[in-house]
Amino acid sequence: MKKKSKLKKAIIIFGITFLAVVAVLTYFAGTIEYMLLPRVSVANIESGQISGEPVTEQGVCLVPNMSVVESDGIAYIFILYPREDNTAYIEEVNVQVRDRNNMYCEIKLDPTFTSYSVVYETSRDLVNGDKVVVEAN
């Protein structure tokens, strides 16, 4: 008999602990997700050319050299779409590299993206469509 009531007590305690742990994890789910998001640094996309001449075509702009990724002739950058509560999500956008010097890279991209910011540094791996947190420089 003693064994049974001890087992019952143990099970009740386990059940209450389980529910409490799940409640705490649900309550802090937002905080935990925020902690695990990658932290990125962004810079504004400036319209212009490296040579300093005024821009003639649409979509020609300057981005920091570190933000362009090239592979097999295709080049892309990560554009930041901000949302409220300090998170944002990123999108991979194909660009055409025209020129570069040691700080900036002149690219041609779709004019609809020129008002956004571009990612140049990250703390975790980025994939197209990821949610990220913008860190103030």
Add this chain to the structure above:
Amino acid sequence: MKKLKKLKKLPKYILLAAIAAFFLFPVIYMLAMSVMTSEEVSRILDFSSDGFKSIDLIPQVFSLEQYYQVFFRRADYLLEFWNSIIITVPTVIGQTVVCALAAFAFGKLEFPGRDKLFFVYIILLILPTQVTLVPNYIVLNNMGLLNSFLAVILPGMFSAFGVCLLRQSVRYIPDAFIEAARMDGASYINIFLKIILPQIKGGLVTLFLLCFIDNYNLIEQPLAYFNDSEKYPLAVTMSEIGVNDAGIVFACGVMFMIPPLLIYYIGQDDVSSPFTLSDKG
């Protein structure tokens, strides 16, 4: 002599153990697969190629990755777990209260049409839930309760099964107790609380257990009455999860399995069949 008796029990034990293993196999499989890595689970559940599929119970790498994903990274499964609890607990508590009162009325009180009404209740037992799904929907729509948790809780509270079960228990209490109490001037509520309830405790616990398991596994009512997919209980998501998120199915299943197990263990001692005579003088 003793050894012979023990030997005679052996084939019985072997048969029972085999049947128990057969029934427990899905649970053991789920527990074993829940400690594998997500890639291994996706590889095992990949039925696209023909050929012989073997059952691997021992993981190649023991990892708690699935539990980490379910508890820490996917908050939507935790929220649905709480949806399940929110749907089940009020339903079960309400059902116990309502059915105990109704059973007392049907068992011990005399009123015109008592037996005919009870016959209707027995017919309702035979009716499957799917038949009343559409009429229920229309009633709830007119009451404006669609898309809230009350849409599942309120119909669930009034179930015929509990009334029939508890009425059997109430019938076995001798009438002499109630007459003696009436002579001492007790009101009906006093009779119910002090005489009837303690004696049908076994039936109450049985009803509690059965209702919990029944309502915890509800799929059709939430699917029909809820519009937001955020309100779905975990049972509904578990039925669709194999397609989307095969990697963490098993840890989700283990989490889903824990509350009924705990409730069963706690109530196991008091479960009694309503057909035993209780002679507490």
Add this chain to the structure above:
Amino acid sequence: MFRKIIRFGFVFIITALLGILALWVPLNAITQIPNIRIQNRVESKSGLTVKEIADFLDEKVLSEVAFSADGEETEVKGRSVVPTAVNEDYFALQKFNLNGKNFTESDITDKSTKAIISETLARKLFFNKNAVGKTFEMNSKVYTVCAVFKEYEDIISRCSADGKDRVFIPYTGMDYAKLTVDTVMYSNTNDNIKITLLCSEDYSGTNLIQKNKVLQNFINILKAEAFILLATVVIKIIILITRQVIQLFKKEIKNRYFAEIIGNHKLYIFSRVLAVIAAAALLAVVFIVSDFEIYVLPYYMAEDNIFDIPHYISKIIEASQNGNSILIAGDTYYNNLYTLSFVISLFSAILFAFMIIVMYKQILCALKKLRKTGQK
């Protein structure tokens, strides 16, 4: 009473942490340090050029020899990196886990513009550690990443690294007639004595196989401590059981004969004798299977008398003086890792042994008090 529990818990937590540290630090170092020998170039000396050592390797047909030569620090996409010239055995010899394909011999002869980088650098350049196939420009040439390797991120490994991001390219891709070799790595086969002789002047050699054995010492010491604990417990149990049997005999021998006593209590005596034999056998098996050997570097061994303490002290002082005076060029990751791990393991092993004795005494005191209150 409450204070005692807190004190005991405090001691227990500290002992557990020290134990974990004493076990993890040498294990971490042993998994990272490969069983090879290294020759590191002394900073002030000129050393061999890449062409000299490549020709030497081809002439003597030696395999499993790797060398690396750091180039000038340059910039890729605004980040400073160090291009490092290596041959095709560099990654296989150190047993790096490459996500991708290693350099092949044809890559080196064709002067192909492939590069191997670490995951940290891949994340900085390409925002993702899966960077195989991506390209970048360095020193006005376009390189393709053919593999990515993982760097250890725990605190000891980070302190031993020198913080420079390296890009590994085949040595033919740089001006290798003039580049000086910084590190030569080779395994301990018989032929490779030629490398030791080749590099003896301007290079300082380290035998990492011996260093791995020294780190294994710490793990062996922990194993010995655990074994001593287990042996004490098992011996106490054996003494308890034999005392029980002897007491039984003492009680019964007044009334019955010896054989009668055994006949009456067959199961009792048999089970206890079996338990004693099993415990003793288990202890013997554990002792035989585990190895507790302590390895002393040959440099420190005394010639004739192994208990010659002043000799050891003088050798240690000499070694530390030598160690401080030599400045080594290039990547000294393994040497730093070994030194850090050695120091930390030494201190934690000593402190752990001390705390174990303290905890053992506390447990004995508590047990004695419990027995006294139980008897009362």
